[in-house]
Amino acid sequence: MKRRIAVFVLMLNIGQLCHAHEDLTLQTNRDILEKMPLLTLQPMLDFCRDKQPQRNAELEQAYADAKEKVLKAAKEGVISVRKQGVATLQEQDLNLPIAADFKQQSQEMLIIMSRSLQQLDAATYCPVLIQRLNQFDQHAFQQTLELQYKAMFERVEAQRKATQPQ
Numbered sequence: 001m002k003r004r005i006a007v008f009v010l011m012l013n014i015g016q017l018c019h020a021h022e023d024l025t026l027q028t029n030r031d032i033l034e035k036m037p038l039l040t041l042q043p044m045l046d047f048c049r050d051k052q053p054q055r056n057a058e059l060e061q062a063y064a065d066a067k068e069k070v071l072k073a074a075k076e077g078v079i080s081v082r083k084q085g086v087a088t089l090q091e092q093d094l095n096l097p098i099a100a101d102f103k104q105q106s107q108e109m110l111i112i113m114s115r116s117l118q119q120l121d122a123a124t125y126c127p128v129l130i131q132r133l134n135q136f137d138q139h140a141f142q143q144t145l146e147l148q149y150k151a152m153f154e155r156v157e158a159q160r161k162a163t164q165p166q
Contacts, residue, residue, distance in 0.1 A: 024039045024042070026102070026103055026106060028096060028097055028098060029095070030095060032098060033077075038067055039106070041066075042110065045059065045129075046114070047118070047122065048126040051122030052123070055126055059126070059130055062129075066134075066136040069136050070136075070138075073141045080146050096156070
């Protein structure tokens with residue numbers, strides 16, 4: 001069983017390397033906010049690439065457009081949080097490394113997603129995925145990101161206060 005999981009993780013990572021030209025590794029807090037939405041799309045994209053190869057061009061175009069909107073929303077979300085002054089936004093906070101257990105949990109989540117997708121009807125699922133990517137709402141996503149940024153910085157600020165001598 002462990003070998004199957006190891007092979008599956010390896011294949012998932014190879015699939016991501018083959019299909020994704022961007023770096024989707026999670027190293028810092030910034031990566032969680034900016035890359036996690038793209039990372040969680042990978043099992044869905046891989047499923048459709050494998051099961052519906054005739055739709056790959058359409059899928060890649062929809063993904064490229066959505067990816068551009070995700071990255072733009074992430075950048076604008078940081079700017080918006082800075083302007084609101086809700087939390088002190090410092091580069092060092094964004095560049096803090098993430099915990100190893102979070103990386104492991106993320107990888108496990110991707111494996112579970114990949115497994116659950118295998119039960120779906122690709123002829124029905126893949127066109128819906130393409131449609132949802134094409135209808136991606138950058139504004140709504142940016143609002144969600146801003147809330148996540150605020151929560152993360154409030155957590156970092158609380159940790160900082162807790163560790164400072166009084």
